[in-house]
Structures are given as structure tokens and as C-alpha cells.
Amino acid sequence: MNYSTLSKEEQNLAFAEIKKKYQALQREKLSLDISRGKPSSEQLDLSLPLLDMLSSNYKNPKGAGDYRNYGYLDGIPEAKALFAELLEVSSDMVFVAGNSSLHLIYDVISDAYCFGIQGNVPWSKTKVKFLCPVPGYDRHFTILDKFGIEMIAIPSSPIGPDMDLVEQLVQDPEVKGIICVPRFGNPDGGIYSDETVERLANMKVGASDFRIYWDNAYFIHEFYPDSPKLKNIFDACKTAGNIDRVIEFASTSKITFPGAGVAVIVMGENNMKEFKKNAFVRTISYNKLNQYAHVLFLKDSETVKSIMAKHAEMLKPRFDTLEKALEESFSDCDYVDWTIPKGGYFVSLNVMQGTAKRVVELCKNAGLILTPAGATYPLGIDDLDRNIRLAPSCTVQEELQIACNVLVCAIEYAILEKLTTEE
């Protein structure tokens, strides 16, 4: 409905109507949650054969050391080769670690804070700013905030951040990084354009320890086989003579099991040398048996793509349900818009300005948990109080339909509440 064209009286009537509807939903005592990007139980079942890959008949691969013992700090060669193939880089650029790419992001930020990057002043001893395309991933902001890094929100669209602004701000030597999810971004589901990637690779930066933290969490997580590709930023940086500008992160958290997958960090030669030196201090080796089980299960790029196609079969209908619900209610409403991702785990929803917090509260009071309003902004501050991240992946279809009813009702409620109480 296009609420703005309604008369005050019509608004009051509509609000009374929506209140009734909301109260009816409340009486259903729902308990639903579309707050986090978690795979559904049926998606996790796809990876159950992973648990058969190793057994008490275990043998080390021919010519290799004993993967049950210490060693191979940077990962087993088979895992390095697999991720190199998947991410289209050379395997000496790949360090295969533990179960969490977020932990790897934490580690490199922490290393920069404690020890500095390539001989530069440690960030604990100098002012540090980061560019944060918004809406963005709350857990990135949590890490940066923990280290006292000033976060500068950069307006972003599905094809990438406002590059004019980025190019201007990176000239400041206090700006030491930009952190982003370039493909099927969290939360807008976009894919950075070739131009964005090229400009990131070629821009002139003020700090020699400036890095692009390229959280490629959904690098292969597409709903359609012909989803647009992301330009290889290492290739672009290499051409620009900036191979050490980028540090890439990825994992199998949403290919196999979240929390029991394998995470990787990808870097050029100088960064890798420094990362290995620091990693050696932290640990003796990562879980190579889990790496090896993953190699045996995921095999190669073709196999991974076929697995991801099965995930897509389960994810796509959920995103369709959500999109349909929003489309049916708000296609002609100027106050509400949302992204239509071609992969990943999230939809970025903009509700009427000044009502995002209220929508989340209304949903909560009707038994539907959403990601907190503001979570997609540094320090949780969305000045316009507008953006909400939606994650429909983990809810079964029937419940998701109900969740959508609650969400739509809450959005309408908040709009009409605001319109009817405004002067």
C-alpha cells in the first residue's frame, strides 16, 4: 500500500486494522528467528557424508607426513590446492587454518595492532581508521571496535561502496583498511562490479600498511549456475603492482558445517611470510584431519559447485518466499525497499526512516527475532534507523511464511503508527 497518499482518516482506519491483525498474531505465541545466517538442518544433512570420509581405516596419503600428528602449519598440500582452485589463486598464496575465517580476520587485525604490518608502527601506538561499507557485517564491526579502530561508514550499493568517497578517504594515512564482503555481501547480497574491484586495486592510498580485508565468505554460494562472477582482486592488484594490498578470507562454514568447517586466508608473498611468522607463535598446527576429510568430500571445483547447487535448491525457495511477501505488500510503497540477492544468506531491508528499531521490537513482541536494528552499521548506529538484515535460510518454509506475515505486519504497523502520530 502507498500509505503516503492516504488521508489522515484513512491512515487511522488502516492503523486500527493493522493493530487488530498484529494482536491476532501475538495471540499465536510464535517463536521464530530469522536473525542469523545459518544453514538449515536439511542443508547440513547434505554434508553428512563428510563424516564418513575418515574412519579407523585411516591411511595417510601416499608420500605425505602423518596428518594425525603435528606439522603442516599452513595446511596440508591437498587442502591448499583445493582452495587455490576454488579461489583462483596459486596454492602458495593459501594458508589453510582452523574452523573460523572470522578468527583469521581477528588474528590479522590483532597482529597489526600488537606488532604492526611489515615494519610499520603497531596500531596500538597510532590512530587507526577503517572504511566500512554500510550496511555491513556486524561481526566485522565488533572486531574493529574492540581494537579501538575508528570506523567510517561508507554508503554502499550492491555493486560496491561509493568509490569516489573511498578514493578520497584512503589518502588519509590514518586510514589503514577497508573491510568488506564482495560477493553476496552481508547483508545486501550484492556483487562488487569489475569497476569497483579495479578501483580498489588501483587507488592511491596514504598508508603503506593499508590493506583490503576481503571477506569472501560467500564466494561460491550462488542460487543460479550463471550468477555473475566477482573479478579476481589479486589479478587486478598484481597488474596494478599492489599484490600485498589484499588479504582474502574464506571458509567452508556454509559449504559443509558452520563451526566444523575449514577456513583459509589468502595473501601475496610478503604478507604470507609475515602471517606465517606470527601464526607460528600462536599454534603448532591446525586440525589437519578435518582439512583432509574436507578434501576427500569436496574433491574439486566441480564437486563443490554441485554441492552448492543442492544448497541453492534449499535456499532459493526461502528467499523467494521472503521476496514475494515483501513484493506483495510493499511494491508500491515508497517507504520500503529490499535487495534481491542471487546468492549468499541475506536480504537487506530498508523500512520507513525512523522505524527500524520499532519494527524489530514489534516483531520480537510477536515472537519473531530479527537481527537488531543498527547491527549493520558500525557501533550499531544507523542514523536513519532504517536498515534491517533478514536471514531466511534456517527457517522451514511453513514457519518462514508465518515469519513473513509478522514482519510485513510489523513494518505496516510502524509506518502507520508514525504517520498517525506525526504532526
Added chain:
Amino acid sequence: MNYSTLSKEEQNLAFAEIKKKYQALQREKLSLDISRGKPSSEQLDLSLPLLDMLSSNYKNPKGAGDYRNYGYLDGIPEAKALFAELLEVSSDMVFVAGNSSLHLIYDVISDAYCFGIQGNVPWSKTKVKFLCPVPGYDRHFTILDKFGIEMIAIPSSPIGPDMDLVEQLVQDPEVKGIICVPRFGNPDGGIYSDETVERLANMKVGASDFRIYWDNAYFIHEFYPDSPKLKNIFDACKTAGNIDRVIEFASTSKITFPGAGVAVIVMGENNMKEFKKNAFVRTISYNKLNQYAHVLFLKDSETVKSIMAKHAEMLKPRFDTLEKALEESFSDCDYVDWTIPKGGYFVSLNVMQGTAKRVVELCKNAGLILTPAGATYPLGIDDLDRNIRLAPSCTVQEELQIACNVLVCAIEYAILEKLTTEE
């Protein structure tokens, strides 16, 4: 042989003899390594059934969430309960993490450095000293050195560090910690006495962020069922009103698979609250499927003890071989002594003063890798150039016998070389 009673001429003759013996060993082109405390391949075979614990028939335990998905940051309840039983603490004191207790040690030191402990000044902004019982574990020293922490070597015997000295030094508010392996210590294989534990728990410290970093890496790794127990330091600290003084670390790295095991950190309530807050920033969750497989395999304290008895059957003969070789050659030699551990992975060997580096070099040149001389001291500096850590666990018996021949020959060589060239 008691070299000190030999005449100069006899020494020269003996040196000529030992040189021939050494050259003969060199001609054998050996390639042996007793440098790191790694389980042998046959020990690792003991844990192969662990790999059968989970399969594609996987079901979540009744009443639990989905262990394949995110969640349970501090570990699954079953794993917390198992480690609580093993370490004789309550399960709310246990945080079950990833595969590496060294990484957990790194994390808490890093947290203290970056953010400070319980509101105290972050260590990045103040002078920090640590007490390091020596000989000690090289990887501890590597972490402390990385964070610029001044390490004060504390002479230690198998019953613990010189507590008079410790009690005196901890009054200095710059002394923020002591890091130690209290049972089957690395490298001396000792067990801290009840008195040592009591004094550590009760001593008056100058810094409110002073902590005991209790690396209980070999807490259950005994060669004999009646091996002496280690007094529970949490009980002692609780009685002393100092429950937050201790942070304990342990893992299954030498119960199941090094690198593919499960690590834990154990703390009182205040420390745990802070650790969880920091851990939340680092990661979403650890590998719960590996935790669950471990619970199913290790079951309970009795099962773990029976597994450790099998490890002991394989380890004990190796330690016997090493001890016998040293005993046969050096029982009446004032220059050489060594520890006789009742568990763990190491023997601490003292050779003639000023010859440890030379012994390691001689061994290397005859194809036997030892832990570098000095590694058991902060910054790798053993002022007396005397101590060498021996790790016989990973070598098969026949090879270990040969390794012992090389070692004994090198020790004798170095003694005679020194005696014959001295004035």
C-alpha cells in the same frame, strides 16, 4: 666414566678413541630426531576409533541443539562435563575450544596485552615481567617474547620453582605472571609438590592482574597407575581466596591426535566472564563435532585412564632405553645428570657446563636432531650452556637405541674435547 680423575694423557687417549667412534657413527649417515614431544605412529593408532565416532548416521544428542551448526561458544555441555571430571573442577569453569591449548595461552596473553585484565592497564601500555621456571617450554617463551614481556628465569627443580625467589619477586607490581607446566613438566618431567602449589596459591602478589598460567599439558599422561598426583591449584586458591589467580590449560593433543584434538581453558568466574566476552569477538564457535567425537571416544575418566595406560606401555620402554643409555655411560660422571620422569614426554639432560651447544652440534653432524641447546631458557639463553631437552617418544626402539649411542658419544666427545683443550 669419571673423566675428571683421568690424567691429561689418559684424557687424550680417550678423546682419540671417542673421535674414532664418532666418525664411525657419522659414516652411518643417520637421520634421527628426538627433538619434539610427538606421539609415535603406534600411539596415534590407539585413537583411530575416534574417527569412527561420527558418521553419516550422525544424530544430535537428545535435547541438544544442532552441533553441526553455529552456537555453544564455550563448548558442548558433554565436553565441558568430561573435562571437568578429568581436571577435577566444576564444568562452569571449563571453556572447551579448538585444537590447540598453545593458541589459548596466546589468546589470554594477547587479550591482556591489548585490552588488559579486569580493568587493569593493558600490557601494551606498561612494563610487564613474567617469572619463567627454567628449564621450561620454548613455545611459552616464544609467546612472551613476541609481546615484549621481560622473562625472569627462575631456577626450578622437579618439585617446582625456587619458591623463596618467586615469593620475593611477585611483590614487584610489574611481575604479571608465572607460566609453568606443573605435572610431568616440559622438560624436567617433575611434578610440583603440594607445598609448591600451596605457596603459589597463597603468596602475596604486587599486581592485581598477576596470573598463574598453569599449562597442565600432561595432567593425565603418567607411566604408572600410581604416579604422584598434582594438588588441585583451584582448591588451594579458593581456600586462599584467590580463585582468579589461576588460568589452567589442557588438551587431548597427547591423548588423541596432536593438532586434531580438543583444547580447554579453565578459570574462575570473573576470569571466565572476561574470557567469554573476548572470545565472542574472535569467533562464532569452535569445532563442536570434534568435541562430540572426543566425548564419545573418551567417555569418562576411567576410559581416559585406560587409554593413557596403553600410551604408557609404548612410551615407558622408550624412556627406559634412554635412561639406561645415560645410566650406563654417566652414572659415575659428575658432569652429566638427567631427570627420570614418571610421565609426560621429556627428559631434562644436563651435560658438562659449556658443552650443550657443542653436543647438539655434534649430534646434528652425526644425523641426530636434538632440541636446540638453550631452547629451554628464555630467549634461548642458557648461561651455563648445559641443558638439553630430550624427547624419545616418536622414535622406534631400534632407532632410539642408535640415537642414544650418538647422544652418549657426543656428550663424551664434548667433555673430552673441553678437558683436553683446557689449560
